[in-house]
Amino acid sequence: MPSGTSCTMFLPNKRTSAVIGLALLLVIGSGAILISDGQESDYGEYPPIETATQNPPVDDVGTYRILASNDIDVNSTGNNDDIFSVTSQSVDLRTYKVDRPLLRLDERTYTVDQTTEFAQLTDGFREALYTEYQVTTDDTWISYDEAEVTDLVHIGQSRPVNESIMTGDDNLLFAEIEGRGGTIPVRNAEFIYEKEGGTFQGVTVLNPSNAEVYEGEFTDYTELNQDVVRSTFINTSNDLSIVPAAGYGNNSARYDVQGATAEGYWQDEVEVVHDHYADVARMDEGALYDDYWLVNPDQVNITTVFDYRTTTPEDYSSSEQCSYVSGDETLTGTDTKYEEWEIIESSSVMSLQNDNEYYVTENDQNILTIDNPQSGRLGLYSDVLIGLELTYGVDSTCPGNSWEKTKKVSAASAFHDPSYYTIEAADATDLTIDAYLVENAFRDEIYFDIIGDQRPEKNPLGSIELKANEECIERGALFCKERAHQDQYKIHSPWIFLSQSLYDRVEHRRDGSAQWVRTSVKHDETPNLHRDYMDAAGYRTSASNTLGVKPTMQDQAQIYEGINLGENVIDTGGDVQLYRTVGSQLSQPVSELEDIEITATDVFGNDVPIGEVHRITVEPTRIVSDLNTTTYEVTGTLEHSETDDPVPNREIIIDGESVHRTTTNSDGEFTQMVSENVSTVDVRFEGDPLREDFDTHYGESSTKVWTGKVALNIVRMPIGYLHAMISNLLVFINWIALGLFLVWWMKYRD
Numbered sequence: 001m002p003s004g005t006s007c008t009m010f011l012p013n014k015r016t017s018a019v020i021g022l023a024l025l026l027v028i029g030s031g032a033i034l035i036s037d038g039q040e041s042d043y044g045e046y047p048p049i050e051t052a053t054q055n056p057p058v059d060d061v062g063t064y065r066i067l068a069s070n071d072i073d074v075n076s077t078g079n080n081d082d083i084f085s086v087t088s089q090s091v092d093l094r095t096y097k098v099d100r101p102l103l104r105l106d107e108r109t110y111t112v113d114q115t116t117e118f119a120q121l122t123d124g125f126r127e128a129l130y131t132e133y134q135v136t137t138d139d140t141w142i143s144y145d146e147a148e149v150t151d152l153v154h155i156g157q158s159r160p161v162n163e164s165i166m167t168g169d170d171n172l173l174f175a176e177i178e179g180r181g182g183t184i185p186v187r188n189a190e191f192i193y194e195k196e197g198g199t200f201q202g203v204t205v206l207n208p209s210n211a212e213v214y215e216g217e218f219t220d221y222t223e224l225n226q227d228v229v230r231s232t233f234i235n236t237s238n239d240l241s242i243v244p245a246a247g248y249g250n251n252s253a254r255y256d257v258q259g260a261t262a263e264g265y266w267q268d269e270v271e272v273v274h275d276h277y278a279d280v281a282r283m284d285e286g287a288l289y290d291d292y293w294l295v296n297p298d299q300v301n302i303t304t305v306f307d308y309r310t311t312t313p314e315d316y317s318s319s320e321q322c323s324y325v326s327g328d329e330t331l332t333g334t335d336t337k338y339e340e341w342e343i344i345e346s347s348s349v350m351s352l353q354n355d356n357e358y359y360v361t362e363n364d365q366n367i368l369t370i371d372n373p374q375s376g377r378l379g380l381y382s383d384v385l386i387g388l389e390l391t392y393g394v395d396s397t398c399p400g401n402s403w404e405k406t407k408k409v410s411a412a413s414a415f416h417d418p419s420y421y422t423i424e425a426a427d428a429t430d431l432t433i434d435a436y437l438v439e440n441a442f443r444d445e446i447y448f449d450i451i452g453d454q455r456p457e458k459n460p461l462g463s464i465e466l467k468a469n470e471e472c473i474e475r476g477a478l479f480c481k482e483r484a485h486q487d488q489y490k491i492h493s494p495w496i497f498l499s500q501s502l503y504d505r506v507e508h509r510r511d512g513s514a515q516w517v518r519t520s521v522k523h524d525e526t527p528n529l530h531r532d533y534m535d536a537a538g539y540r541t542s543a544s545n546t547l548g549v550k551p552t553m554q555d556q557a558q559i560y561e562g563i564n565l566g567e568n569v570i571d572t573g574g575d576v577q578l579y580r581t582v583g584s585q586l587s588q589p590v591s592e593l594e595d596i597e598i599t600a601t602d603v604f605g606n607d608v609p610i611g612e613v614h615r616i617t618v619e620p621t622r623i624v625s626d627l628n629t630t631t632y633e634v635t636g637t638l639e640h641s642e643t644d645d646p647v648p649n650r651e652i653i654i655d656g657e658s659v660h661r662t663t664t665n666s667d668g669e670f671t672q673m674v675s676e677n678v679s680t681v682d683v684r685f686e687g688d689p690l691r692e693d694f695d696t697h698y699g700e701s702s703t704k705v706w707t708g709k710v711a712l713n714i715v716r717m718p719i720g721y722l723h724a725m726i727s728n729l730l731v732f733i734n735w736i737a738l739g740l741f742l743v744w745w746m747k748y749r750d
Contacts, residue, residue, distance in 0.1 A: 024289035052565045056504045063112050063523035065119035067530050069498040069569045074120050106131035109184040112139050123570045125496045128462045129285040130605035134218035137523040144211035148178035152203035165190050175213055185214040218426050228529045230368045233307045240510055241275035241309035244503035255279055260413035265392040266337050272411035275509045276308035278382035282531045285604050287497050288536040291562055294456055295373055296604040297425040302368045306382045313341040322398035333397035345387040373425045380420035384413040424457040428602035431459045434611040436690045437600050439590040440618035440699050446489055447583030449691055454578040462603040465490040470595040494536040494576050495603055500529035533565050536576040538658050618699040625683045627705040630726050632676045638668045638685055647698050656681035681705045
């Protein structure tokens with residue numbers, strides 16, 4: 001042992017010996033091993049959007065909180081009894097590996113109370129950027145009899161209800177109104193579910209004379225934000241600059257500010273412009289995704305924020321001695337140098353540059369419209385020019401020294417950033433969409449085949465819809481005046497759009513003072529300014545049909561990297577899976593679908609090209625297969641399951657320890673050698689791809705074949721269990737003996 005090192009032997013006491021013995025017995029006897037798989041998340045970690053993480057969390061309560069997905073949501077309704085507890089599906093669930101739904105804002109109208117309550121529980125989204133979105137600001141109602149109700153939708157209840165007749169006090173009932181999109185609330189209604197033969201037929205209101213339909217006042221989302229900019233930043237006095245806060249608890253400005261000076265005659269420079277800044281607040285129609293804005297290629301209205309304040313330089317004077325001769329005497333006097341300032345004019349110009357074109361707005365305007373914007377850099381320019389009249393000279397008591405002149409001078413502040421933002425002006429015209437109506441023995445299905453690059457900066461697909469079975473809904477004297485399709489199947493792409501508040505306070509800056517003013521989510525106070533962000537969830541289907549997405553049955557087209565909109569935004573997932581083929585089982589036979597019309601739009605509402613509609617009948621198949629246990633050769637036949645006709649030239653997958661692929665011959669037969677170590681072999685035919693041009697399409701089928709090793713293992717299994725049990729018992733007895741020895745040794749070692 002090295003010098004200076006000591007060693008103390010640990011001698012356990014009786015209790016410690018027993019604990020150690022028991023621990024060793026448990027560890028060795030059970031063979032338990034703790035293993036860390038070391039796997040990373042399936043979706044990875046990606047840096048958050050810088051501009052989104054700058055947005056402060058919102059904790060105020062009000063109607064406009066539903067526009068702030070960066071608010072701090074409550075975790076449950078436990079402490080909020082007045083929050084409606086409805087099912088996730090009922091509030092238009094858009095989710096991806098999360099257990100909290102997002103509330104769709106561009107389809108269903110909510111009362112002020114409902115909006116305020118839902119805003120505390122979840123975040124709001126829009127399916128597309130062209131859909132109108134209105135925020136209620138005042139609750140008013142009309143009688144149910146006066147409203148032209150065309151349909152009713154019951155989405156949930158605020159408490160458990162067991163009665164057969166439900167009331168609007170406990171349930172959330174919504175109505176579709178003639179000539180108006182979406183649904184609006186109904187109150188004071190008693191209603192029942194109508195069923196016929198076990199099939200749901202609709203909702204019937206039993207007291208139409210007492211029930212009421214919502215007719216509240218609204219604020220348009222886009223106009224709201226424009227009014228915020230005008231009232232907060234644009235229509236301010238010349239001596240005031242209003243600067244957004246950097247974030248909650250951060251007493252600094254969100255934007256860098258700058259100023260400008262004018263040059264005097266007696267003075268070098270005087271400050272005239274202060275706290276000048278400029279930024280792009282939002283784009284309509286457009287949304288921010290990571291490091292670019294996705295905008296409508298037809299037109300985009302860009303809302304800018306900028307402000308500045310001016311101060312008139314203080315009058316200047318300084319005196320020095322002068323002398324003059326009077327008769328025979330030399331006398332002294334005073335020369336007073338002075339400057340007097342007056343601001344006589346001011347102007348401000350905000351301009352944006354895109355594709356070598358400049359778009360300019362002047363004097364108290366904050367929105368610039370760009371027709372046919374081009375993908376690339378968006379330059380931001382903000383210029384402030386202040387014109388001053390400077391009167392300067394000398395006022396002297398010395399004769400002949402006094403003089404005065406006037407000239408015009410200027411102070412200019414220029415905020416110039418030629419690479420401020422990147423915009424991607426994209427529609428989905430490079431996509432082609434085919435529809436497949438598939439009829440087979442077990443189920444009828446519909447699939448949409450999307451051909452092309454589906455990344456949003458290339459082709460931001462919004463939704464696809466199939467309409468069928470056109471009927472006359474309004475007849476004239478001789479002809480049908482209006483026709484409409486009775487069956488609709490619609491699927492939405494993963495893209496969704498969430499708005500966030502850009503600030504929760506602004507700073508009022510004046511000469512010699514600065515005051516923080518908190519903005520609000522209440523509709524009757526100064527509201528926050530909002531910006532839209534693009535995110536993605538899973539595919540979503542319209543609530544009126546059974547259309548779904550089966551990723552395991554589709555060709556995966558692309559993976560698009562997921563993003564994080566901030567720690568307080570409900571996470572919609574990581575990577576976005578974009579499939580080439582989407583669809584699912586139909587709720588009615590394909591043979592009943594006539595007068596088919598397919599339409600598709602991008603997220604801006606622009607039409608997407610539609611290809612062909614294919615009607616395909618899929619014939620059923622079966623695999624008859626056997627395994628030679630001597631040669632381990634799998635042989636079999638792929639045949640029509642009803643006619644026994646062979647199916648030639650189809651790929652068969654044989655999975656026995658390793659995966660083999662072989663092709664049926666002209667008689668539908670196949671042969672494949674497998675490993676002699678396998679006990680079971682899976683044999684399957686995955687079915688003909690719908691997009692392949694076969695004369696006849698055949699459906700999937702599979703079977704299993706077994707070797708004799710399975711029976712042998714079954715026979716040997718009890719013997720194996722008995723052998724293992726005896727071995728474990730001997731180990732257990734050995735450890736008991738060792739434990740008794742340790743106890744005896746501790747007792748008698750002295």
